[in-house]
Amino acid sequence: MATMTTYTYDDLPALMTRLTGDEKHDRSSASTLDVLWVLYDRILRDDDRFFLSKGHGPTAYYAVLAAKGLLDVDELDGFGSWDSRLGYHPDRVLAPGVELSSGSLGHGLAIATGAALTGRRVFSLVGDAELDEGSNWEAVQWAGRIGLETLNVVAVDNRSATYGWPGGIEKRFELEGWTAVRADGRDHDELEAAFRAADGEHPHLVVAEVRR
Amino acid sequence: MSSMRQSFYRLAADALDDDERVAMVFAEIGVSEMASSHPRFYNVGIREQLMVGVAAGLALEGMRPVVHTYAPFLVERPYEMLKLDLGHNDVGAVLVSIGGSFDASASGRTHQAPEDVAIVGALPGWTIEVPGHADEVEPAFRRALVSDGRVYIRLELGSNAEAHDGARLSVLRRGSDAAPLVVAVGPMLDATLAATAELDATVAYLSTVRPFDRAGLRAALGAGTDVVLVEPYLAGTSAAEVARALVDRPHRLFALGVENPELRRYGTPDEHRAAQGLDAAGIRASLLAFAA
Numbered sequence: 001m002a003t004m005t006t007y008t009y010d011d012l013p014a015l016m017t018r019l020t021g022d023e024k025h026d027r028s029s030a031s032t033l034d035v036l037w038v039l040y041d042r043i044l045r046d047d048d049r050f051f052l053s054k055g056h057g058p059t060a061y062y063a064v065l066a067a068k069g070l071l072d073v074d075e076l077d078g079f080g081s082w083d084s085r086l087g088y089h090p091d092r093v094l095a096p097g098v099e100l101s102s103g104s105l106g107h108g109l110a111i112a113t114g115a116a117l118t119g120r121r122v123f124s125l126v127g128d129a130e131l132d133e134g135s136n137w138e139a140v141q142w143a144g145r146i147g148l149e150t151l152n153v154v155a156v157d158n159r160s161a162t163y164g165w166p167g168g169i170e171k172r173f174e175l176e177g178w179t180a181v182r183a184d185g186r187d188h189d190e191l192e193a194a195f196r197a198a199d200g201e202h203p204h205l206v207v208a209e210v211r212r
Numbered sequence: 213m214s215s216m217r218q219s220f221y222r223l224a225a226d227a228l229d230d231d232e233r234v235a236m237v238f239a240e241i242g243v244s245e246m247a248s249s250h251p252r253f254y255n256v257g258i259r260e261q262l263m264v265g266v267a268a269g270l271a272l273e274g275m276r277p278v279v280h281t282y283a284p285f286l287v288e289r290p291y292e293m294l295k296l297d298l299g300h301n302d303v304g305a306v307l308v309s310i311g312g313s314f315d316a317s318a319s320g321r322t323h324q325a326p327e328d329v330a331i332v333g334a335l336p337g338w339t340i341e342v343p344g345h346a347d348e349v350e351p352a353f354r355r356a357l358v359s360d361g362r363v364y365i366r367l368e369l370g371s372n373a374e375a376h377d378g379a380r381l382s383v384l385r386r387g388s389d390a391a392p393l394v395v396a397v398g399p400m401l402d403a404t405l406a407a408t409a410e411l412d413a414t415v416a417y418l419s420t421v422r423p424f425d426r427a428g429l430r431a432a433l434g435a436g437t438d439v440v441l442v443e444p445y446l447a448g449t450s451a452a453e454v455a456r457a458l459v460d461r462p463h464r465l466f467a468l469g470v471e472n473p474e475l476r477r478y479g480t481p482d483e484h485r486a487a488q489g490l491d492a493a494g495i496r497a498s499l500l501a502f503a504a
Contacts, residue, residue, distance in 0.1 A: 049272075093302050099272075101300045104292060110262045111297055114269020114277075117235075117254065122269075135293075138262035 007067035009037050009188075015063035018076040019086070031158045031185070031210045032125060033060040038191040039123060039154070040068050049115055051100040053108020054127040054156070055089040062086050062095075070097030106133025109153065113139045116151040116203075123152045128169060129161040137172075143203045144177030151203040152195065156185060158210040173205040185210035216367035217310050219349040221246050224278060224308075227357060228252055233276040234357065239263045241281040241310075260285045264293035264305075271303035276357060282316070283309035283325035283366065287332050298362055299335055305363075306356040307332075312368025312399075313445050313470050314484035317477075326470040330449045332364045333422050340422035341365045342398035342444065347375035348419060355379075369481060370399035370444065378419030381428030385415040392438035392503065395429070397421055397450075400442045400490065407495035411503075413440075424450060426457035437462060440502060442495060443469040466502045468495060 007015065012033060032054070044050055052061055062079070065071040071086075075096075078084045085094040089103025102108055105127075112124035126136065143151050155169050165172070170180035183194035185208030198204035214222075221242065227234045228250045235252040239262075243255045252275075256262045260281060267277035279286065286309045287294060298305055309328065316323035332338050339361055341352040349367065356363035376382065381395065385405070391412045396404035398419050408415055416432050418425065421443075433439065439458070443449050447469030454465050470488050477487065485491045489498060 091300070093300075101296070101302075104296055107265060107293065107297055110265020110293075111269040111272065111301070113262070114237075114266035114271075115273050117266065117270060118273040118275065120273055135261040135265070138256070138259035139265065142256050142259060142262055 006069055012063050015066050016059050019059045019079040030060040031156050034186050035208045036064045038188050040064050042192045043195045049122045051108045051112045051124040053124050054130050055102030058090050065097040105130040106135040109136050109139035113143045116148050121150050125154050128157040141176050148203045149201050154206040156208045158212045170207050178203045178205050180205040182207040214346050216346045216349050219346040223353050235270050235275045235277050237263050237267050237277050237279045239281050261290045264290040265297050267305040268297035278306045280308045282311040283328045287328050304360045308365045310367045314481050315369045317479055317481050317484045326445045326473045329445045339363045342419050344372045344398040344401050345375040372402040376417050378417045381416050381418045381425040383416045383432050387412045387414040389435050392440050393433045394440040397443045400444050403492045404442045406492035424453035429457045438464045441467045447471050
């Protein structure tokens with residue numbers, strides 16, 4: 001994806017305000033903001049894919065796409081309205097820069113797995129509560145067992161899963177054959193290092209810990 | 213004579229060798245029969261949601277995935293993946309099922325999916341193929357591979373004695389002008405021909421059921437008013453298609469098919485066909501009742 005940096009990280013709150021009309025952004029409400037920024041600013045290369053599996057609450061996603069020139073900032077106004085191409089769940093057919101239509105939880109990992117089979121480097125973002133859906137684990141198990149090294153997943157962990165993940169999300173991935181690193185989900189250098197810790201032989205998980 | 217299923221495995225192996233866009237995604241079923249070590253043959257284990265999601269991911273990268281297992285596990289268990297991973301993401305795949313409505317009669321309800329065509333047909337943009345003979349699998353499969361669309365191919369053990377071209381509705385026997393038009397779908401043709409042997413009926417054959425050949429139906433009906441559908445799956449699956457085809461014409465429709473998917477009997481496929489009124493005697497009895 002060709003990126004044209006016209007905005008910085010500090011512009012993201014203003015871009016999100018254009019989406020929601022809400023001046024008082026609680027930064028923590030956008031649990032994915034920093035992870036998305038690090039991915040688009042430091043990690044993703046032109047021929048990579050990014051699949052937002054957790055399609056709920058996509059304002060941070062649209063803001064980052066706009067900041068990176070993948071989406072016209074004027075499209076941010078009217079979010080969710082009849083004439084807008086940006087909905088409460090993203091649609092790849094409508095929205096520029098969006099690579100996966102998502103919203104129903106538990107679909108992105110399997111699709112990312114399929115795309116990664118072709119040798120494409122793929123990144124997918126899931127939420128810790130999204131992992132409740134059993135369909136995720138079909139993908140985690142198989143990708144781990146076949147050593148699908150082109151697959152990268154970031155789980156944004158703001159402890160929103162009602163029943164939690166005793167021992168940590170990463171334990172379950174590691175058992176299936178993934179490498180996994182836990183990072184502060186607001187620390188850009190730590191997140192970057194966590195993504196770069198992929199060893200090229202196993203699918204890789206980054207758990208991005210975010211306080212609610 | 214090889215079965216539809218054997219034809220598919222042979223065609224699938226050839227497709228892997230001949231077309232580098234083709235990839236196969238299986239979930240254990242058919243793996244030992246295919247015995248493929250091809251690098252684009254994937255067995256995901258008993259994970260049918262993953263199977264369809266992986267196909268969508270492959271399609272997003274420009275591949276032509278072929279996905280295969282028993283009908284209930286191919287289209288019912290991962291139904292939302294058909295709707296979203298393929299449909300909403302606007303990518304294609306070729307789904308090839310086996311088992312039909314009651315090939316697995318002795319296995320019971322868990323392995324039967326007479327509702328499959330109705331539910332796949334409820335989703336936008338699907339082509340649905342119901343071959344009636346092993347030799348009809350190849351043209352259906354080749355049409356599917358060269359397209360980029362979403363295609364469901366339904367294979368079963370039941371077969372007509374000869375192959376026919378059912379890509380469009382084709383009239384095989386012509387009755388009088390007032391005779392009912394009896395449309396036999398896929399493997400229902402031979403029983404339908406036997407049932408109508410001594411009746412005044414026009415018999416047509418159809419194997420591509422979505423998109424439904426509405427123009428062909430109007431043309432075949434001529435000046436007549438009565439239509440009988442004989443489908444090997446849930447009764448009434450194509451009734452709305454007939455209603456739309458004939459929206460401006462007074463007509464009568466009798467839609468034969470599987471009336472009771474929850475039969476709670478084991479036994480043989482033939483016993484199930486008879487119990488659902490889909491053998492020649494049952495079809496004939498329905499036709500006589502409809503004409504009365």
